[in-house]
Amino acid sequence: MTKTRVFLHSAVAVMVALGICGQPELKAQDAQSLKAGVVRVGEADATPDDGFDAAASMYQGTVVVGVQPPSYTPATWPCGGGGSDSACSSLQLGGLVIPFPLQVITSPADGGEIVWTFTTTSASGTADFKVTITQGTKTVFTYPATFAVSANGVYYGFVGGSIFSGAARGAATAKVTTTVGGKTISGKTTIHLK
Numbered sequence: 001m002t003k004t005r006v007f008l009h010s011a012v013a014v015m016v017a018l019g020i021c022g023q024p025e026l027k028a029q030d031a032q033s034l035k036a037g038v039v040r041v042g043e044a045d046a047t048p049d050d051g052f053d054a055a056a057s058m059y060q061g062t063v064v065v066g067v068q069p070p071s072y073t074p075a076t077w078p079c080g081g082g083g084s085d086s087a088c089s090s091l092q093l094g095g096l097v098i099p100f101p102l103q104v105i106t107s108p109a110d111g112g113e114i115v116w117t118f119t120t121t122s123a124s125g126t127a128d129f130k131v132t133i134t135q136g137t138k139t140v141f142t143y144p145a146t147f148a149v150s151a152n153g154v155y156y157g158f159v160g161g162s163i164f165s166g167a168a169r170g171a172a173t174a175k176v177t178t179t180v181g182g183k184t185i186s187g188k189t190t191i192h193l194k
Contacts, residue, residue, distance in 0.1 A: 033161035035072045038127070038147040041080030042094060042154040044119045058180060060187040061117030065174050066099025068113050068160055078115050078156050096156060105172075106194045111141065111162035116176045116187060117155065123180040124151040130177045131159045133167075135193075140167040149180060167193050 069076035078098045081091025088097050098115045105112055114131050127149045133141035143159050157176070164172070175188040 034143065035160045036143065036145050036158065038129070038145075038149070038155055038157040039078075039080060040150070040153045040155050041082075041096065044121055044152040044154055056121065057123040057183045058118055058120045058178065058185055060176075060178070060185040061119065063114070063116045063174060063176050063187040063189045064098060064101040065105065065112045065114050065189060065191050066102050068111075069099065072160065077113075078158050080156065098156075101189075102191065104192045104194055105164075111164050112191075113158060113160035114162065114174055114176065115156060115158045118157070118178055118185060118187075120149055120151055120153045120155070120180070122151050123183060124149060125181055128179045129157060131162075132175050132177075133162070133164055133172050133191075134175070135168060135170060135172045138166070140164040140172065164193065169193055 076087055076097075078096065079086075079088035080097075081088050081095030082093030083089050088095065091097070096117070099113050102112065114133075125148070127147050129145045129147065131141070131143045131145075132139055141162050141164050143162070145159075147157075149155065157178075170193060172191050172193055173188050174191055175186060177184060177186040
């Protein structure tokens with residue numbers, strides 16, 4: 001009887017402490033379930049040596065936030081057609097499966113999967129990516145990564161398993177920044193956390 005009473009008092013003390021102090025903040029980098037990658041899915045038709053905007057070296061495509069895929073092994077999405085990804089091998093080359101873009105995220109604790117596309121013309125080498133979710137001046141998620149890219153490529157990138165630490169209800173901005181050889185591109189989208 002005394003052990004049960006001590007256990008109950010301890011449980012109440014923990015609940016009171018968390019209620020007063022708040023739950024500990026989980027940083028996105030500490031989450032064990034984060035998955036990230038960059039995949040080349042095709043060739044770019046425009047090359048800088050044909051007079052087409054040679055100074056740009058790369059172009060930002062779309063940025064979406066959607067639901068987590070059911071599986072990353074093999075990846076359910078994102079995945080490219082033409083046989084490069086087993087889950088999408090039935091799609092023709094040039095097709096891309098991404099999560100349905102959500103403008104309202106109902107559970108910031110579950111986060112979502114951030115997917116973006118970009119094209120390189122002359123950019124090649126090490127690409128530094130940074131994915132951030134902000135609400136005003138507060139950053140609720142950040143994930144930096146480095147991947148190799150080559151010239152004349154069409155790519156998609158993704159970060160899944162994100163948790164928006166300390167997020168409040170309201171609008172948030174998802175931004176992806178890519179830097180290769182001193183050139184930087186970025187794209188963003190607005191989401192609403194419920």
